Amino acid sequence: MGTSKTASFSEKQNELAILFKALSHPARVAIIEYLLTVDTCICGDIVNELPLAQPTVSQHLKELKNAGIIKGNIEGTAICYCLNPETLKKFEEYFFAITKKLKEKCC
Amino acid sequence: MGTSKTASFSEKQNELAILFKALSHPARVAIIEYLLTVDTCICGDIVNELPLAQPTVSQHLKELKNAGIIKGNIEGTAICYCLNPETLKKFEEYFFAITKKLKEKCC
DNA sequence: TTAATATATCGTAATATTGCAATATAACAA
DNA sequence: TTGTTATATTGCAATATTACGATATATTAA
Numbered sequence: 238m239g240t241s242k243t244a245s246f247s248e249k250q251n252e253l254a255i256l257f258k259a260l261s262h263p264a265r266v267a268i269i270e271y272l273l274t275v276d277t278c279i280c281g282d283i284v285n286e287l288p289l290a291q292p293t294v295s296q297h298l299k300e301l302k303n304a305g306i307i308k309g310n311i312e313g314t315a316i317c318y319c320l321n322p323e324t325l326k327k328f329e330e331y332f333f334a335i336t337k338k339l340k341e342k343c344c
Numbered sequence: 345m346g347t348s349k350t351a352s353f354s355e356k357q358n359e360l361a362i363l364f365k366a367l368s369h370p371a372r373v374a375i376i377e378y379l380l381t382v383d384t385c386i387c388g389d390i391v392n393e394l395p396l397a398q399p400t401v402s403q404h405l406k407e408l409k410n411a412g413i414i415k416g417n418i419e420g421t422a423i424c425y426c427l428n429p430e431t432l433k434k435f436e437e438y439f440f441a442i443t444k445k446l447k448e449k450c451c
Numbered sequence: 452t453t454a455a456t457a458t459a460t461c462g463t464a465a466t467a468t469t470g471c472a473a474t475a476t477a478a479c480a481a
Numbered sequence: 482t483t484g485t486t487a488t489a490t491t492g493c494a495a496t497a498t499t500a501c502g503a504t505a506t507a508t509t510a511a
Binding site: 345346347348369371396397398399400403404418420421422 | 493494495497502508509
Binding site for chain 2: 455456457458459460461468469470471
């Protein structure tokens with residue numbers, strides 16, 4: 238036990254769960270929201286924006302990157318992280334479809 | 345350590361993280377999608393729809409209920425679970441606002 | 452009442468996540 | 482080259498999650 242029974246669910250359901258898991262920590266929500274306030278994709282020092290040590294922030298960034306929610310490009314010494322619009326659009330479309338279907342059901 | 349530094353983040357960020365965590369397991373995504381296919385709110389036997397034992401399903405339902413994503417009403421021997429449109433609308437609005445802001449930034 | 456059915460809770464083992472100090476890597480500046 | 486800066490990786494302790502057998506609860510039927 239302790240293991241998620243991944244194989245028992247559809248690929249889509251697992252993919253969605255991975256995306257949601259990437260957002261399931263306040264630090265990662267904070268990273269998303271910070272990247273949203275930055276004007277361009279060029280941005281450094283996310284570490285200074287968060288109340289966590291540098292290795293911890295790095296780990297959270299890695300998780301967001303693995304899930305495809307952010308992208309990271311090496312820009313000299315700094316790394317330029319930015320949001321991935323395609324993935325965020327997926328989220329929007331998923332919930333749009335759900336709320337639309339819910340309206341039709343009219344509980 | 346091992347504890348999430350909840351107190352270091354805003355209330356909104358923590359609330360969002362809790363909502364996303366509730367969806368971060370394929371079984372819970374499957375429950376949402378099953379409830380979406382059921383015609384009315386009256387529904388039983390979610391257990392039979394999932395490849396998990398009854399206590400496990402009950403636990404997942406509890407997590408979704410705690411997060412406010414589903415509602416449960418006692419209906420005799422059975423329990424009627426249904427989606428909470430308000431919470432799902434929150435998700436939609438959150439991602440709508442993000443994708444809108446991303447378009448304006450035009451990376 | 453007793454039996455059957457549906458769902459919840461408890462207890463616990465296996466696994467995953469979180470956070471950070473220590474260390475490593477990689478690029479630039481002097 | 483050496484030093485500085487920015488980010489990543491490793492290792493590990495504390496905590497959380499997942500799954501399920503056993504058991505409890507609660508409603509209906511007989």
